[in-house]
Amino acid sequence: MAHFDPNARPFSHKWLNERLAIDxxxxxxxxxxxxxxxxxxxxxxxxVLAATFGMLLISGIFLLMYYVPxxxxxxxxxxxxxxxxxxxxWLWRHIHGVAASVVFxxxxxxxxxxxxxxxxxxxxxxxWISGMLLFxxxxxxxxxxxxLPWGQMSYWAGMVITNLFSLGSLHLNGLVEWxxxxxxxxxxxxxxxxxxxxxxxxxxIIGLIVLHFGTLRIPHVNxxxxxxxxxxxxxxxxxxxxxxxxxxxxxxxxxxxxxxxxLGIYFMFFFYLVFYxxxxxxxxxxxxxxNGLKTPPHIYPEWYFLWSYEILRPFSKxxxxxxxxxxxxxxxxxxxxxRSPNVAPANRRGIFKIWFWLLLIxxxxxxxxxxxxxxxxxxxxxxxxxxxxxxxxxxxxFITKMEKPVGGK
Amino acid sequence: xxxxxxxxVVVFFTLVTYWGVEPFAHSVMHKHVExxxxxxxxxxxxxxxxxxxxxxxxxxxxxxxxGIKSQGIKAPxxxxxxxxxxxxxxxxxxxxxxxxxxxxxxxFMQDPAHAAIAKKMAMPxxxxxxxxxxxxxxxxxxxxxxxxxxxxxxxxxxxxxxxxNRYGKWTQIGDVxxxxxxxxxxxxxxxxxxxxNVAKYQxxxxxxxxxxxxxxxxxxxxxxxxxxxxxxxxxxxxxxxxxxxxxxxxxxxxxxxYAYLESTGDPxxxxxxxxxxxxxxxxxxxxxxxxxxxxSQWKGLK
Numbered sequence: 001m002a003h004f005d006p007n008a009r010p011f012s013h014k015w016l017n018e019r020l021a022i023d024x025x026x027x028x029x030x031x032x033x034x035x036x037x038x039x040x041x042x043x044x045x046x047x048v049l050a051a052t053f054g055m056l057l058i059s060g061i062f063l064l065m066y067y068v069p070x071x072x073x074x075x076x077x078x079x080x081x082x083x084x085x086x087x088x089x090w091l092w093r094h095i096h097g098v099a100a101s102v103v104f105x106x107x108x109x110x111x112x113x114x115x116x117x118x119x120x121x122x123x124x125x126x127x128w129i130s131g132m133l134l135f136x137x138x139x140x141x142x143x144x145x146x147x148l149p150w151g152q153m154s155y156w157a158g159m160v161i162t163n164l165f166s167l168g169s170l171h172l173n174g175l176v177e178w179x180x181x182x183x184x185x186x187x188x189x190x191x192x193x194x195x196x197x198x199x200x201x202x203x204x205i206i207g208l209i210v211l212h213f214g215t216l217r218i219p220h221v222n223x224x225x226x227x228x229x230x231x232x233x234x235x236x237x238x239x240x241x242x243x244x245x246x247x248x249x250x251x252x253x254x255x256x257x258x259x260x261x262x263l264g265i266y267f268m269f270f271f272y273l274v275f276y277x278x279x280x281x282x283x284x285x286x287x288x289x290x291n292g293l294k295t296p297p298h299i300y301p302e303w304y305f306l307w308s309y310e311i312l313r314p315f316s317k318x319x320x321x322x323x324x325x326x327x328x329x330x331x332x333x334x335x336x337x338x339r340s341p342n343v344a345p346a347n348r349r350g351i352f353k354i355w356f357w358l359l360l361i362x363x364x365x366x367x368x369x370x371x372x373x374x375x376x377x378x379x380x381x382x383x384x385x386x387x388x389x390x391x392x393x394x395x396x397x398f399i400t401k402m403e404k405p406v407g408g409k
Numbered sequence: 410x411x412x413x414x415x416x417x418v419v420v421f422f423t424l425v426t427y428w429g430v431e432p433f434a435h436s437v438m439h440k441h442v443e444x445x446x447x448x449x450x451x452x453x454x455x456x457x458x459x460x461x462x463x464x465x466x467x468x469x470x471x472x473x474x475x476g477i478k479s480q481g482i483k484a485p486x487x488x489x490x491x492x493x494x495x496x497x498x499x500x501x502x503x504x505x506x507x508x509x510x511x512x513x514x515x516x517f518m519q520d521p522a523h524a525a526i527a528k529k530m531a532m533p534x535x536x537x538x539x540x541x542x543x544x545x546x547x548x549x550x551x552x553x554x555x556x557x558x559x560x561x562x563x564x565x566x567x568x569x570x571x572x573x574n575r576y577g578k579w580t581q582i583g584d585v586x587x588x589x590x591x592x593x594x595x596x597x598x599x600x601x602x603x604x605x606n607v608a609k610y611q612x613x614x615x616x617x618x619x620x621x622x623x624x625x626x627x628x629x630x631x632x633x634x635x636x637x638x639x640x641x642x643x644x645x646x647x648x649x650x651x652x653x654x655x656x657x658x659x660x661x662x663x664x665x666x667y668a669y670l671e672s673t674g675d676p677x678x679x680x681x682x683x684x685x686x687x688x689x690x691x692x693x694x695x696x697x698x699x700x701x702x703x704x705s706q707w708k709g710l711k
Contacts, residue, residue: 037710037711040411040412040415041412041415041416042415042419076575079576079626079627079630080575080576080626083676083677084576084676084677090676090677090680090681091677091681091684094681105423109419243709243710244709244710244711249710253702253706254706254707254710257699257702257703257705257706257707258703258706258707260699260702260703261696261699261700261702261703263699264692264695264696264697264699264700265696267692267695267696268689268692268693268696271685271688271689271692272689274688275681275682275684275685275688275689276685280427280431282630284630284631284632284633285631287627287628287630287631287674288623288631297438298438303426303430306430360422364422364425364426364429367426367429367430368426368429368430368433368434371429371430371434372434372437372438373437373438378437
């Protein structure tokens, strides 16, 4: 039994400390949570993501108060009630729509930062894997949310994506109907995607964010040079007042001060989009109400799914599905496909440097081709990009196996 | 400085992706239709000069079907009966002279289907006699038209008998009336009756047009202004074979109609433009202060 001072004033510092160990919590989670000093603004993307998730959560709560999840009223509850009848409803909606798109931009920057600096390697595998789980759950969250305004693109994207679960020539139409709750997207479909979007997915995401933070604790955050050092010893230096010599800084307030500055710049960009350039996040096609009798001339996913969509398209049905599945899981395997022991930025890693930039350019190429109609020359380019994507991943174990050790660090 | 270079790389790839999936993709997906500024150059300008007085004398040829409210001439039928008879309600002509191109009106009165580039028109050709008669009536309509129409009047005159605008409370047979329900039962019989009339009208209209013309509440978000402008100028240029007639409005008429569509499609625009600078200003100050904090915390660390 712990000792409780009977004279401690309720809710005083001492009283709380005896019951909640607030001093220890503060030390462990913030003032003595050590971050390397050798970092740049890309290390703030985690905080930017957390803040964007916060914007999504808050704006989502406000939208939830007026959104009506029925096929008859969903469209007008969003486009009429929220946009014109509710005070600042338009602001919450635009914040939600823009944040849903921008969060993926930041996720991709965060991912490619990790790949560039080798932050998935040797001890940091779980950071990478939990991050990839977040990517997948954010994708499910984005897709389910896209169904809710019940416009033409909601309906037809819902139709196309759920059709994928028939798994080509396996013709699992029963599975597709089970997922939809109907033969075609309808009320049952909308209700369950509404549930997924506002309850189940956010719960899983919040759990995974906690896990993702947890995975950072033991291997610590990587730094610009992939340098490995003794965090305990460096922390002692800091605490002894050798702030210049120490290679670490405390999360609060030193690392946080830079994060908050980056957040300020980010929010200027974010709110510029919200007020002056929100159209990119709200496809015009989705401002036509859902109509099962009228297929839009072009059906395409939101921009952040286009690269994997383009890996599906160039091939025949079954082959396309296999490569599509490949694209969904292959990033999870990155820590194991990279066979080099080097933890270093890509520009010091020989062929891996070329691999990194090719992958980035290839995925931008896939993204652009994924939106264009599947006619020549675009589908030809798309095919080349898709094959390049696959080839890059097959080549990865070989080129990293041959990689020479990076000296010095 | 190194950080700015990193930022430049991030911005570069972001912009390339944005360019590819937005402006470039949309330019590939949507064919470009050249606008002609509502010149209707396929219609020859009539060289006869219309006389409003003669037009007024001949107007009974029109008022057999059309009302002219501003001149105290009522429509001979209510909208539902008219739709039962013609398929669509013939428009009231009070504002016609203010919104339609005069040359188009003259050609239309002589051969409606031809001028409207439509397969069929309930209005029979040569109602106005010859070119002189048509010019006289056009001159008369112009003489009685108000100088300035409100955006809603322009919409109602040009689009409102085929297209509803539920966010603007407009139906094809008129504004949704303000009715009072029965407080004991919650029933609103007058409103239900109005809805039945709208439904009856829409059924006839759908038969006449082939489908029910879409509600235009947020068409300004679903289509670009450029699309709407060239589509209204000549519907066939975008949708070959569409039943939508060329309505023959002037450039100014279109701008009025568009102003109405934008007011129902994007009603938050004025509030957005008012709030935006405040929010951005807040984050500018926020960033400035945060920079000071960052510099003070990192002083002497490197």
